[in-house]
Amino acid sequence: MLDLDNLEKAQRISLTxxxxxxxxxxxxxGAxxxxxRLITKEIADKLGTSITPVxxxxxxxxxxxxxQATPAQAFLVPEVTLERYNEINAIRKQLEPMAVAAACKLMSEARLKVLRELSDLFHQAMLNGNVQQALNANRVFxxxxxxxxxxxxxxxxxxQLWVRIGPCMNYLHEEKQDIAGAPYHYAELLAALERGDAEASRKAIDSLIDEANVLLKRQYLG
Known part of the structure; x- marks a missing residue:
């Protein structure tokens, strides 16, 4: 017999x-x-769903x-303080090179092809100065x-770290000239992955984190 209560619950979890x-x-x-301030009903209307999963x-x-939840049952996007930013960035510099080194050891030509295509989409968006498209493409890559x-x-x-640090990316939406002129590219990383050089891959992603760090920390200097 079909358990409608469980089915409804499963559908709600999937929607959530x-x-x-x-x-x-x-x-x-950084969108x-x-x-x-996030209003539950507004998000539900925008996504075309009910309030409960939102x-x-x-x-x-x-x-x-x-x-952050507020007493008024609203939800707030937190401010990313410089201290919070620095802490998260330090952890990222440990975890992301670890992931890249592991991925390098499991790399295949098919996977490299996917990464090259995603890299091209990212670089094209950067050249066009399309901030939202560039940030989305970077995330997917x-x-x-x-x-x-x-x-x-x-x-x-x-x-989890990217979600916590993400709101400070909003700065880039306002500083479009920084995106278009940034020397940020994946050529060195892709070359290291193609060679199967895990250590070079680690160094390449570490350098990319540092390059982005220079750009993002500008918002804290004003």
Missing amino acids: MQVEISLKGALIT LKPGA REALLRLVSAGAL RFTLYQYAEMPTLSALIE
Whole structure:
């Protein structure tokens, strides 16, 4: 006999996960500005879903430290202080090279082809000065690469860090000239992956994190 209650619950969980993924994407790419107030009904209307899965997704992000709940039952995108930024960045510099080195050892020509195509999309968006497109393409490239490490716990930890640091990416939406002129590219990383050189791959991703760090820390100097 079909258990309708369990089916409804499973569908709601699936919908909650879809909403959570959508919100994570907005946080990671800085589409949600620090201090922004998230209204459950507005998000539900925008995504074309009911309030329940949206509220559940927001609460999950609060539990993950990505959002803040307020007494008025609203949700806030947290400010990313310089101290918080530095802490998260330091952890990223440990975890992301680990993921890249593991992915390098499991690299194949098919995987390299995917990464090259994603890299091209990212660089084209950078050249065009399309900030949102560039940030989205960068996210897809990086997490595709990290998934190739076949270490799901590590990938999940890295994603958590990106979600927490993401709101400071909003700065790049306002500083479009910085994006267009940034010397940020994946050629060295892809070459190291192609050679199967795990150590060079680690160094390449570490350098890329440092390059992005220089760009992002400008917002704290004003």
